[in-house]
Amino acid sequence: MSGVRVCLQNCVRWGQAVIVGVVALMVGGTFASAAMPLNETPDTIEAVLGEWEPPDMDAVISIRECGETLCAELVRHKYADINTDINNPDPVMRARPLLGVRILDGLRRVKADRWKGGELYDPRTGKTYLSKLKVIDNNHLKITGCIGPGLCKGYVWRRVPHMTTLLYTHAAFRNHEVPPGHVEHPGRYEVVEKALEDKVFATLDRRIPPQVSVEDIERIHSTSYRELVEENAPAQGLAQFDADTFLGPSSLDAVRRAAGGAVAAVDALYAGEAKNAFIAARPPGHHAEPERAMGFCVFNGAAIAAKHAAGVHGAKRVAVLDFDVHHGNGTEAAFWHDEGAFYASSHEWPQYPGTGRETDRGAFDNIANAPLATGAGTHEFRQAWGERLLPALSDFGPDFIVISAGFDAHRADPLGGLQLDEDDFAWLTREIAGVARDKAQGRLISVLEGGYDLPALAASTAVHVKALMEA
Numbered sequence: 001m002s003g004v005r006v007c008l009q010n011c012v013r014w015g016q017a018v019i020v021g022v023v024a025l026m027v028g029g030t031f032a033s034a035a036m037p038l039n040e041t042p043d044t045i046e047a048v049l050g051e052w053e054p055p056d057m058d059a060v061i062s063i064r065e066c067g068e069t070l071c072a073e074l075v076r077h078k079y080a081d082i083n084t085d086i087n088n089p090d091p092v093m094r095a096r097p098l099l100g101v102r103i104l105d106g107l108r109r110v111k112a113d114r115w116k117g118g119e120l121y122d123p124r125t126g127k128t129y130l131s132k133l134k135v136i137d138n139n140h141l142k143i144t145g146c147i148g149p150g151l152c153k154g155y156v157w158r159r160v161p162h163m164t165t166l167l168y169t170h171a172a173f174r175n176h177e178v179p180p181g182h183v184e185h186p187g188r189y190e191v192v193e194k195a196l197e198d199k200v201f202a203t204l205d206r207r208i209p210p211q212v213s214v215e216d217i218e219r220i221h222s223t224s225y226r227e228l229v230e231e232n233a234p235a236q237g238l239a240q241f242d243a244d245t246f247l248g249p250s251s252l253d254a255v256r257r258a259a260g261g262a263v264a265a266v267d268a269l270y271a272g273e274a275k276n277a278f279i280a281a282r283p284p285g286h287h288a289e290p291e292r293a294m295g296f297c298v299f300n301g302a303a304i305a306a307k308h309a310a311g312v313h314g315a316k317r318v319a320v321l322d323f324d325v326h327h328g329n330g331t332e333a334a335f336w337h338d339e340g341a342f343y344a345s346s347h348e349w350p351q352y353p354g355t356g357r358e359t360d361r362g363a364f365d366n367i368a369n370a371p372l373a374t375g376a377g378t379h380e381f382r383q384a385w386g387e388r389l390l391p392a393l394s395d396f397g398p399d400f401i402v403i404s405a406g407f408d409a410h411r412a413d414p415l416g417g418l419q420l421d422e423d424d425f426a427w428l429t430r431e432i433a434g435v436a437r438d439k440a441q442g443r444l445i446s447v448l449e450g451g452y453d454l455p456a457l458a459a460s461t462a463v464h465v466k467a468l469m470e471a
């Protein structure tokens with residue numbers, strides 16, 4: 001009966017974890033915002049909502065709000081066939097199964113100033129437990145529970161990674177300087193940041209984008225171009241790189257973190273820490289060519305991240321998908337002769353920068369361009385992606401997908417002449433996530449490119465990120 005013994009050992013540990021977890025859930029009810037800086041105590045309950053794994057156990061518990069209480073439900077457990085025994089006098093045995101059962105019905109929320117210790121009332125048994133909970137970071141909770149005098153135990157629970165969408169934001173993205181009247185201005189970042197503060201985004205895993213490494217920049221850009229950018233980034237005033245591309249004192253940090261966030265997101269996905277990611281950066285990157293800044297863009301973060309997945313994580317086939325109203329000529333140039341890289345773009349035609357003809361297909365048939373006539377809308381856009389670009393992506397068979405997410409094909413955009421609305425972006429995001437799931441084990445990140453009507457940018461970003469979260 002050794003199998004039984006193994007089971008019992010595991011079950012006992014599981015039972016203890018559930019008990020301390022249950023205790024923590026009520027205490028967790030006093031907790032807070034996922035928009036907190038890392039390593040600080042959150043101040044809304046959203047930080048504890050979601051799915052969590054106890055240590056060393058093949059089990060998942062889901063914490064959510066239900067009325068005035070928090071509820072926890074066992075959604076998966078290795079020994080899920082064990083029957084519930086809520087009348088067992090042994091608390092470990094009693095807490096053990098719980099499959100599909102709300103175990104926190106009847107819990108009262110405690111006040112925020114009492115978060116460190118609280119009472120758990122288990123309505124099934126009438127018993128009260130003491131507990132302590134500490135949020136270590138967005139992905140780890142330390143839960144210490146006591147089931148009796150001297151019977152206290154602490155565990156670090158881990159957020160179930162596949163449930164999480166990462167969000168990379170940074171003040172440098174707001175600060176990046178441009179001349180007065182420039183259409184790619186700090187207000188763009190501000191509306192995106194504000195839109196993503198909505199309650200529906202509280203469960204995003206918010207991270208700080210690091211600066212990109214020299215090695216990663218040079219997966220796409222030449223050494224001489226990188227040095228040109230670094231040497232010409234001004235300590236004050238503005239340096240001009242092309243007709244509409246400028247760098248100010250904060251800009252080098254911004255362009256390094258924009259690409260660095262995308263690279264960090266790739267690493268996080270391969271580490272199994274998240275299912276997908278959005279990098280809410282400015283300036284955009286998709287016009288930046290290997291040797292040249294243009295069209296607001298300095299470093300091509302999408303292309304850099306894709307090649308990082310190939311170079312560091314062994315992805316054989318990487319794809320960048322671009323629905324910005326402008327063609328990403330920088331990404332196309334970087335991928336043209338690269339058999340392991342695929343680029344697909346829908347864009348207005350004619351429009352800046354004047355590249356992206358349907359007949360431009362790359363050295364390995366690895367480029368797919370769908371120019372859309374000025375005035376085209378939902379039908380043409382969905383047809384181009386549904387009938388041409390997405391099937392080409394599937395045929396390519398990507399191991400990793402990066403979205404160049406520009407929202408200037410929205411009907412309200414002052415630079416673009418297409419007639420899309422938010423629903424179209426949400427639709428395409430879901431479609432791309434579907435291919436990612438089928439072909440690339442779900443590996444998908446998205447970097448912000450254009451979008452110049454502020455309300456449309458905010459609303460479009462919101463539906464895009466929501467679709468990533470639901471993917």
Ligand SMILES: *[C@@H]1O[C@H](CO)[C@@H](O)[C@H](O)[C@H]1NC(C)=O
Binds near residue numbers: 289330355
């Ligand atoms: C990108 O666009 C610019 C401006 O139209 C053009 O000069 C350049 O040749 C394009 N780059 C590529 C690789 O097509």
